[in-house]
Amino acid sequence: xxxxxxxxxxxxxxxxxxxxxxxxxxxxxxxxxxxxxxxxxxxxxxxxxxxxxxxxxxxxxxxxxxxxxxxxxxxxxxxxxxxxxxxxxxxxxxxxxxxxxxxxxxxxxxxxxxxxxxxx
Numbered sequence: 001x002x003x004x005x006x007x008x009x010x011x012x013x014x015x016x017x018x019x020x021x022x023x024x025x026x027x028x029x030x031x032x033x034x035x036x037x038x039x040x041x042x043x044x045x046x047x048x049x050x051x052x053x054x055x056x057x058x059x060x061x062x063x064x065x066x067x068x069x070x071x072x073x074x075x076x077x078x079x080x081x082x083x084x085x086x087x088x089x090x091x092x093x094x095x096x097x098x099x100x101x102x103x104x105x106x107x108x109x110x111x112x113x114x115x116x117x118x119x120x
Contacts, residue, residue, distance in 0.1 A: 004031065009039055009049040016040050060101070062093045067101045 008029060015025045022040065026033040043049055069089055074080065080088070082095040091098070102108075 003051060004035065004039070006049065012036050012039050013043050013049060016043075062091060062097055062101055066091055067098075067105065070098060070102070071105070071107065 008031070011029060012025055015028075016022070016036075022033050022036040026036045029036075039049065066089065070085055070091075073085060073089065082098050085091075085098065086093065086095065
């Protein structure tokens with residue numbers, strides 16, 4: 001289902017402020033009555049017409065600072081395994097977590113090699 005445009009939301013608020021019923025507004029705008037009710041209710045409670053932005057996914061178990069420490073440690077001692085890195089830095093994460101976060105930073109990690117994907 002596609003979200004209603006800001007223009008449509010403004011029309012709902014305008015018509016409700018003019019005393020129109022939710023049923024009439026939904027018929028005129030060709031939307032469900034529940035959509036009108038939800039938008040009007042949200043506007044009355046918060047004064048906002050825009051929907052909340054939802055953050056997808058869950059919070060990362062390893063912080064950016066911890067990944068920075070992993071990268072620094074790998075620069076100092078490139079032959080460390082991921083399990084050794086986790087133990088040394090006392091991280092509470094899995095090896096795959098470290099691997100994924102390094103990939104996001106553009107770093108390919110192998111036991112004896114740390115290099116950027118760009119080839120430097």
